[in-house]
Amino acid sequence: MPLELDLYGVYLPGVFGLMLAAYLIVRGLRAVAARTGFYALVWHRALFDLAVYVIVLDALFSYTSKLIP
Template sequence: MHATEFDLYGVFVPATVVWMLAAFAVTAGVRAVLARIGFYRIVWHRSLFNFSLYILVLGALVALLWQAPS
């Protein structure tokens, strides 16, 4: 069974928000590594690349963590 909401001190937070925050943290780490190795020198539009990377990480997290209801 999967959680659609998390109880945070009486405030119900959608699971999507939690996934988005986790994806942001992972993406921030990946961006730091890419910047350190100089990958951004070959990227045409850095902001678009970062947004696309975030969407890919978010999709991967949702695909890995989402379980179909039984």
């Protein structure tokens, strides 16, 4: 993974792409959870969403770090 992303002269950290991917995945998971009524079982929705985001981000980071020697 590159250390920096060059976006029209603006340098962003390389983890930014993983953070964006994790956000999009969690956004889809939130939609599925809301439609199925899963949030009725969750005590604190915001904390649950944050925990799922951290788990997905860690999974993406672990997966990509194994791809790069």
